[in-house]
Structures are given as C-alpha cells and as structure tokens.
Amino acid sequence: MPSTNVTLQPSGEPLLYSMPNELILETMELLSPSDASNFALSSRRLFLVFKRNKESILITVLQRLPEINILLHIYTARKDESHMDLMLCPRIIDYSREDFTISLMELGSASQEFPSRRPLKVPKFTLAIQDIEQIWNMAKVIDWWVEKYPRLHWRDNSDDRRCLRGSEVVRVRKAVARWWLYAKYHHGNAFTRFSAFQPSTWTVDTRLHHIRLMPTSEINELWRLWRLVKETVSKDLCSSPEKVCHCKQGYSVELVPWGAGEGRRHAKIVKTYMKLDPEQLRYYLSHYANWKRSVTISSLSDIEPNFARDSETLSISLSKVLGERKIFRGVQSWADMPQFGILDEDRRSDLHKSKWLDDAWPDGRVPPLPDHVLTFPFDSSSIVARGDDGTETLFPF
Structure with a gap:
C-alpha cells in the first residue's frame, strides 16, 4: 500500500515521476551538496538523472558556493608553498575533459583574494572528475557544520533555536573553510612546519598571513566560530x-x-x-x-x-591580527571595535562599519605603519604551549 505522504497522480504513480528531467536537474543544481546527494538517493529515477548529469551538477553547485575559492586552495595546497612568498599565491584551476574545459579559478579573481607578493610562476592545476568528487565531499563536511551550528549555538537555550538565514549560512561556510585552510597548513602533519614560538604582532609569520588576508569582519566571524568549536x-x-x-x-x-x-x-x-x-x-x-x-x-x-x-595556534593568530587592526586604526578600546558575529543578532548597527568590511591586507603582510603605531612595543617571544591529549600519565613538561 503506498505511503500517505506521497502525492499520487490519477494514474497511481508518484507526482514526481511526471516532472520533466530538465526540471529535476535544475532543482538539484539549486541544492547544497548534501541535499543534492540525498535527493538523488531518494528514488531510482532521481538517481539516474543525477548519475547522467553528475559532472554538470557537481560543478554547477560547487561554483556557486561562497567558500569555493578557499576549498580549491585547500585541495591544491602543496608542501613547497609553506613559505611567505608562495603560500596562498594566485593560481589557475581548470576542470578539463577531452572535449571541453571549465575554469574553476581564474588568475584575476584569485589575485584579488590572494594577490602575489612578487613575480613568480603562477601554478596551474587541471582537475579530473575524481578531484571534483573529493571537493564535493569537502563541501558536504561544511554542510554538516551548517546543519550542526544552531544546535551548538543554542545548546543551553533550545527554545530559542532556529534555522540559519541565508546570510548566516554564508558566514558559517566561509568561517569553517578558513578554519580548515589554517589547519591544513599549521595544525596537521601533512604540512609540518612547526615553530616553537607563538605568532607575534607585526612580525612576518605564515600563521598571521592567513588571518591578515581577511577583512576584520570575517576575522570576527571566524573568532565567533572558534569560540563555539572550543565549547x-x-x-x-x-x-x-x-x-x-x-x-x-x-x-x-x-x-x-x-x-x-x-x-x-x-x-x-x-x-x-x-x-x-x-x-x-x-x-x-x-x-x-x-x-x-x-x-x-x-x-x-x-x-x-x-x-x-603542541596546542592550537589559531586563537592566538586571530587575537594578534585583531589587535593589529585595532592599533592600526587608532581605536582606543576593544569596546569601540565593531561586532561582527555569525548570527544577525550578534551584529550591531551597520553604521560606520563599512571600513571594516574591506580592510584586508591583501598580500598577507603588514602595510606601512602609521607613526603612532611605531611607539608601541612589539611582543616578547612566547613558547607555543605543549599539547596534552588527556592520557592518564601526565608529563610535567
């Protein structure tokens, strides 16, 4: 006996079966990677439409994700780029088959977000469908964090819990991708470039480089996410x-x-x-x-x-760069810094905020400092805290 939740045509078949394939395809291309995958698995017909148009669906959905450039940088990151002059440099990324080529990242757009610091040979990557599938799976990880975010944020206030609005989803996606990019280079074993010292204000440091590339608004958004990750x-x-x-x-x-x-x-x-x-x-x-x-x-x-x-250093990098922006702009107190949270409720009046939305330091380095900044003392060197995985036997060093 058919489920009462399925709308049937007079012929007795599900209404979905009367939809043209073109409409089903357009619907899939409007969904998130996780939703598109789940939708395709809900019936044999939908799966066949997805399978026949898989290449088009994956690329179309990925290209409209707000974090796609960051995911492409994560996926194409290489060990020999763990240097200030090469890290996050502009790149050209194409998807290519025998009969056509699709540009996923052009040099122009890459240069705006991660501009070059000196003339260098721009790396070029040509991806295959297997690469696109892996990036698709990375985007599904970010889908999971978007879905999880309301439960984590309103952990102790479930009555206030709601779905995220579109603008909030964009902020979560970009913040999670930025966290992933930082972790790729500085927290895992894949790109081991261990420094015994913490990041220091105004210094040349690849860890600060990742954060300085972001406007103050997005640094604050990542900071809000990072506090939630800690909890x-x-x-x-x-x-x-x-x-x-x-x-x-x-x-x-x-x-x-x-x-x-x-x-x-x-x-x-x-x-x-x-x-x-x-x-x-x-x-x-x-x-x-x-x-x-x-x-x-x-x-x-x-x-x-x-x-x-060792312990994580992202929290230190975020606080150091936020401190740099505060001093650089001559803001006297942290209370005078604008609030840029993930949720709309955590973002106060937009008055006088525009200058914090587009103030990234695009080459990852500190710009020429105003005279008043030069009077401030630089940080003293501090050792990165030793890690602790929670084993019963605690080593006292």
Missing part, C-alpha cells in the same frame, strides 16, 4: 561519563571533563584537540562524542602519533 570540543569530545549520580528517579550519568580537578589541564587538553580540522572533528563528534577517554585517545594516537606535541 563543543570541551563538552562533547573531551568529557566522558565517569560518575553515576543517584537520585529519587533512579540514577543518571554525569559527564566529567578530562583533567577536571587538575588545575588548568582541561583547558590545555581542549586546546590540543582543537587542532583537528573540520572533517576530523566531525568524525570524532559523530563517533566518539562523550565516549570513554581511553577509547578516544587510542583512536587518535593511531592516526596522529605526534598529536600531543
């Missing part, structure tokens, strides 16, 4: 059910933060696990949320043998 790692990944609380109704399990009662150890553990990139953290939140500490640590140590070597 999520603390409560959902680095806390385990270790205490049974007896009460009148029976008993319940209390989640205990790893390192609780050991000074600031829990904060140190959280800053270590924040080195996971969006795809890795999605995996651990999906499969290891609030598991036993030993199980999670064992899984991670198999993948990242040197994971406890």
Whole structure:
C-alpha cells in the first residue's frame, strides 16, 4: 500500500515521476551538496538523472558556493608553498575533459583574494572528475557544520533555536573553510612546519598571513566560530561519563571533563584537540562524542602519533591580527571595535562599519605603519604551549 505522504497522480504513480528531467536537474543544481546527494538517493529515477548529469551538477553547485575559492586552495595546497612568498599565491584551476574545459579559478579573481607578493610562476592545476568528487565531499563536511551550528549555538537555550538565514549560512561556510585552510597548513602533519614560538604582532609569520588576508569582519566571524568549536570540543569530545549520580528517579550519568580537578589541564587538553580540522572533528563528534577517554585517545594516537606535541595556534593568530587592526586604526578600546558575529543578532548597527568590511591586507603582510603605531612595543617571544591529549600519565613538561 503506498505511503500517505506521497502525492499520487490519477494514474497511481508518484507526482514526481511526471516532472520533466530538465526540471529535476535544475532543482538539484539549486541544492547544497548534501541535499543534492540525498535527493538523488531518494528514488531510482532521481538517481539516474543525477548519475547522467553528475559532472554538470557537481560543478554547477560547487561554483556557486561562497567558500569555493578557499576549498580549491585547500585541495591544491602543496608542501613547497609553506613559505611567505608562495603560500596562498594566485593560481589557475581548470576542470578539463577531452572535449571541453571549465575554469574553476581564474588568475584575476584569485589575485584579488590572494594577490602575489612578487613575480613568480603562477601554478596551474587541471582537475579530473575524481578531484571534483573529493571537493564535493569537502563541501558536504561544511554542510554538516551548517546543519550542526544552531544546535551548538543554542545548546543551553533550545527554545530559542532556529534555522540559519541565508546570510548566516554564508558566514558559517566561509568561517569553517578558513578554519580548515589554517589547519591544513599549521595544525596537521601533512604540512609540518612547526615553530616553537607563538605568532607575534607585526612580525612576518605564515600563521598571521592567513588571518591578515581577511577583512576584520570575517576575522570576527571566524573568532565567533572558534569560540563555539572550543565549547563543543570541551563538552562533547573531551568529557566522558565517569560518575553515576543517584537520585529519587533512579540514577543518571554525569559527564566529567578530562583533567577536571587538575588545575588548568582541561583547558590545555581542549586546546590540543582543537587542532583537528573540520572533517576530523566531525568524525570524532559523530563517533566518539562523550565516549570513554581511553577509547578516544587510542583512536587518535593511531592516526596522529605526534598529536600531543603542541596546542592550537589559531586563537592566538586571530587575537594578534585583531589587535593589529585595532592599533592600526587608532581605536582606543576593544569596546569601540565593531561586532561582527555569525548570527544577525550578534551584529550591531551597520553604521560606520563599512571600513571594516574591506580592510584586508591583501598580500598577507603588514602595510606601512602609521607613526603612532611605531611607539608601541612589539611582543616578547612566547613558547607555543605543549599539547596534552588527556592520557592518564601526565608529563610535567
């Protein structure tokens, strides 16, 4: 017996079957990567339409994503670019088949977002369908964070929870992609370029380079996301059910933060696990949320043998560059800095904000400093904090 939720034609077939393939194809191209994939899997006919037009659907959907240029940089990043003169340099990226070529990133648009610092040979990449599929899967990771964001933001106020508006979705997508780009170069083993020292204000540093390329508005948006990631790692990944609380109704399990009662150890553990990139953290939140500490640590140590070597540096880089922008513009107090949150409610009046929307330092370096800045002392060197993966045996160094 057919489901009552399916609208049928007089012939008894689902109404969907009367839609022309062209309309189905246009619908798929308007969806997010995850929604398009799920839609295609909902019936045999939709799957066949998707399969026949897969190339067109994937490229059309990806090209209109607000974070596509950042995803392309993540995908084409190379170890030999881990240098200030080469990192995030302009590039040409095409998708090519025997009969046609589609430009995914042109030199002009790449130069506007990541301009070159000196004459160099512009790298050119030609992608195949297998590459497009991998980028599609990366975009689906960002879809997951967009879907998850309201539950994380309104964790303690579920009555206020709502879906994200279109403008908010754009901010989440770009912020997650920026986090991923930073993690690719500075938090994982793939591009190991370990520095024993933290980023310092006004200095030449590849970690600050990533943040200086962004306008102040987007730095603030990434900062809001990063605070939410910290809370999520603390409560959902680095806390385990270790205490049974007896009460009148029976008993319940209390989640205990790893390192609780050991000074600031829990904060140190959280800053270590924040080195996971969006795809890795999605995996651990999906499969290891609030598991036993030993199980999670064992899984991670198999993948990242040197994971406890150091802590994340993105929070430091964000605070340093925001401090640079504040001093550079002669703002006296942090209270006078504009508010740019992910959600519309966290963005105050738009008056006098335009100058913060387009103030990126496009070559990733500090521009010539005004005279008043030169009177400020530079940062003293600080060592990057040693990491802590939460193992029972804590090394005191």
